[in-house]
Each structure stands twice: as C-alpha cells, then as structure tokens.
Amino acid sequence: MPTRSAAQRRQLEREAFDAYLAECPSRKLLDRISDKWVTLVICALADGPRRFSELARHLAGVSQKMLTQTLRTLERDGLVTRTVTASVPVRVDYALSELGESLLTPIHHMKEWAEAHMAEVARAQQGYDEQSATA
Amino acid sequence: MPTRSAAQRRQLEREAFDAYLAECPSRKLLDRISDKWVTLVICALADGPRRFSELARHLAGVSQKMLTQTLRTLERDGLVTRTVTASVPVRVDYALSELGESLLTPIHHMKEWAEAHMAEVARAQQGYDEQSATA
DNA sequence: CCGAATCCTATGAGATACTG
C-alpha cells in the first residue's frame, strides 16, 4: 500500500522537521516574542518596574488572563522578575531582568526596520491589491 | 445598569487599543515575521532564488497550503518576487526583493541574540521548573 | 509542476466568576 507509506513518510519528515525547529534557538526566540503581548509587555517595562494593575491599564487591550499568562512565561524565561510585597492588599512588581533588558536591543533593531520600511510594504500591498482588482 | 456599560467601556477600550496596534509599524512587522513560516522562507531564499518545489523540499515540515499562503503574503508585501516560466510543466521561481533582503539584517540581529542568550533562557526555565516542582 | 478549494481539528484567547 504505497499510499499509506507515503503519508507515513511525510508524517515522519514533518516530525523530524518540527523537532529540528524545536531545537533551533532562533526559532525559540521567535516563538517567544511573536506572542501577541510579549513585546508590548517588555516595552512597557523598558523604563522601569510596574505593578500588575499598572501594566493592565497601560496595555488597555490585554485581557487580565493573557497578561498573567504572558508575565508567567516571561518570568519562567528569566526575562522579567516578579517581586511580591506582602502588604494588606498584596502588591506585585514586575521588572526587566538583565537578560530582558538585553532583548531590548534586537527589538529596537526591528523597530527601526519597521519604521524605515513599513511604508514601502504598504505601498507594495496597495499595488498588489490593485493588480488583483483589475483581474 | 452599570454592569453593561462597564463591559461596553472595556470593549471600546479594547477596540481603540487594537486600532492603535493596527497602526503601529513595529506591530505590523512583528505580525508578519511571527508567522510560523515567514522567517524560514526568507532565510531559505537568502542565498538565491528557488522554485516552489525546492522550497517545499527544503522546508520539509511545511504543508503545501501554508507555503503557498506564506509566499502570497510575502509577495503582496513586496518582500519576495514571483516569476512564472510558462514551460510545459510550469516553473515558478521565488526570490527576495531588495526590501526582502534588507529584512535579513534585523533577522540576523535576532539570530545573534538567540544564539548568545537562549542557553541562559533555558537555564532560567529549568530553575523555575525545579522551584515549582518542590512546591 | 503549481496552486485553489474544501473540510476538519487543535489551539489561542476573551468573558466571567471565584479565591487568598
């Protein structure tokens, strides 16, 4: 049954490739920062520590669930630190770790490219769409 | 009915924030390159044009659908060019545009950060997980 | 060989309500 084995082979290839990707450091990093909120949180923490509720207010669009989730993974990755002050209403501050701060550099590069070239991308899109429209 | 209006206000805030994000060039770029396959395709094209099937073979894990989809958006964004040679079995070549090549720079920065620091991230994760385990 | 269309499932993410 060649059909079956072909499908199986594909499956194996896919798994091998996925495993390869799972090992690739660049890919891991991309997976992290491509999380919808990760870069926003990091940038929000760029100029100093913030409390949970401050972050929530600052990133008006984030749901409380996603904010928590994002902060957890960032903490786990060692990119942000979490300090709990056991006062009466608990107070929790988040801050960038050194590692987290070092991430600001590549993020900054991205930002520069974006600001320099995204207009061109927008033009390209427009051109492309007009092409399609005439079809 | 304060419940309703509070929910409505949140909704409005979210929409405003989303609109703001939709305008932000950095965010747009992030949305692009965070696409699971975008960076892989760009890197695969870094050292020269390739045919569709070459790409498919090179990126063993990608489904044909996602490859097509990715290439379409990249073409629309003006990052890759698509040239069709109308031979008997059609031949289609993809290549990086100038704009696409300029993207290699920030991607390269990301790669460097990843290779320099992801080990540290991995260590942080391990530490974090061991902490949780003792709880 | 290249790609479009259809179908189906797993995941992501918001709303809500509850705990310490």
Next chain:
DNA sequence: CAGTATCTCATAGGATTCGG
C-alpha cells in the same frame, strides 16, 4: 489587588482533492 478556573468561540493550520 493579584491570580486561578471554566466556558466558549474564532481561527490557524494540516490533509485531501481537484484544476490548469
């Protein structure tokens, strides 16, 4: 105030099949 748990729904993405 900070965080967790549950429900629900939209969508991303893979398999498959058909067309040029």
